[in-house]
Amino acid sequence: MKYSLSLGKIMGIHVQIHWTFLILIGWIIYKNLSAGRTTEETIFAVLFILIIFVCVILHEFGHALAARHYGIETRGITVLPIGGVAELTEIPEKPREELIVALAGPAVNVIISFIIYPFLNITKETIAAMQWPSVDANTFLLNLMAVNLWLVLFNMIPAFPMDGGRVLRALLSFRMDRVVATRIAAGIGQFLAIGFVILGFLGNPFMIFIGLFVFLGAQNESEVVKTKSALQGYRVADVLMRDFSVLQTHQPIQAAVGLLLNGQSRNFLVMEGEQPVGTLSRDEIVKALSQYGIDVPVGQVMNTNVTFLHAEMPLGEAWQKMQQYEIEFAPVMHGYHLVGVIDVENIAEFMMVQNVTKSS
Numbered sequence: 001m002k003y004s005l006s007l008g009k010i011m012g013i014h015v016q017i018h019w020t021f022l023i024l025i026g027w028i029i030y031k032n033l034s035a036g037r038t039t040e041e042t043i044f045a046v047l048f049i050l051i052i053f054v055c056v057i058l059h060e061f062g063h064a065l066a067a068r069h070y071g072i073e074t075r076g077i078t079v080l081p082i083g084g085v086a087e088l089t090e091i092p093e094k095p096r097e098e099l100i101v102a103l104a105g106p107a108v109n110v111i112i113s114f115i116i117y118p119f120l121n122i123t124k125e126t127i128a129a130m131q132w133p134s135v136d137a138n139t140f141l142l143n144l145m146a147v148n149l150w151l152v153l154f155n156m157i158p159a160f161p162m163d164g165g166r167v168l169r170a171l172l173s174f175r176m177d178r179v180v181a182t183r184i185a186a187g188i189g190q191f192l193a194i195g196f197v198i199l200g201f202l203g204n205p206f207m208i209f210i211g212l213f214v215f216l217g218a219q220n221e222s223e224v225v226k227t228k229s230a231l232q233g234y235r236v237a238d239v240l241m242r243d244f245s246v247l248q249t250h251q252p253i254q255a256a257v258g259l260l261l262n263g264q265s266r267n268f269l270v271m272e273g274e275q276p277v278g279t280l281s282r283d284e285i286v287k288a289l290s291q292y293g294i295d296v297p298v299g300q301v302m303n304t305n306v307t308f309l310h311a312e313m314p315l316g317e318a319w320q321k322m323q324q325y326e327i328e329f330a331p332v333m334h335g336y337h338l339v340g341v342i343d344v345e346n347i348a349e350f351m352m353v354q355n356v357t358k359s360s
């Protein structure tokens, strides 16, 4: 995720904090000091947030390790002020696996609560003193358990992209088609999201953010599943472009401009001899021109983030891979041979054509 501060790798998974988390820390400090609390109390409050932050990371590791058990890797874990995100390289599609991976996160917070419980000092006074964001030595653990239980309840709200939404879809998928299950789960999610936004306007502005986050997440999930199902039964070979222009790494960017002006393509493959080594989009060409002039070699400014797709690969899988790696354009191989290129616009056009021919 962009604008994040890296904390390094833990168990092979990249952990980072989003910069907006720093705003949260700033807000806590401001709230405490402006309420006349001492520096010591303020430090306690910040420490408390940092420990919650660790609980959120552990929650995400719950998802990531459960996914790893099913052979799915996690690209990274990012902590945002509204919670964490584990970026799995793919979403498990078997209902049982999706269920376990979704439950593994909240399960971690349940375990943390069980660990804290024997050390709690629950009296009328400590409960009365539980006034967040004021946390002191007496109420520290009680607050920590409350937050962990809140993380469980909040995440189990049956709305995408919250864990509860995935649990709901997995449970529905045991009995029905995944696309239908997703549509139902996303519909429930959006209904709840509207409720959050209304609640937000009535009092808690934080809920507006969560409502929007859930609403867009549900819509996105629904689109992804719909697209994948529309592409089902097709292979990359069905949409690849066999006729395409290539550039060589040693050619000047001027050659790319020539191709851009002469043809319809917006993306080009860059080769080193017979081997594809990079891509170059229209925007990248324009940027390179303005930065380095017309003589810079293509190899110096190309995008080296190349994802190779295979001609026999299911089209839905290729499309999802392109979404995940945020690439628009990829070389298509058959064995060790380059047989064509594919771009996301091709796939979109292909779907449009399919829709028209299906409905007529």
Ligand SMILES: [Zn+2]
Pocket: 059, 060, 063, 105, 106, 155, 163
């Ligand atoms: Zn979760």
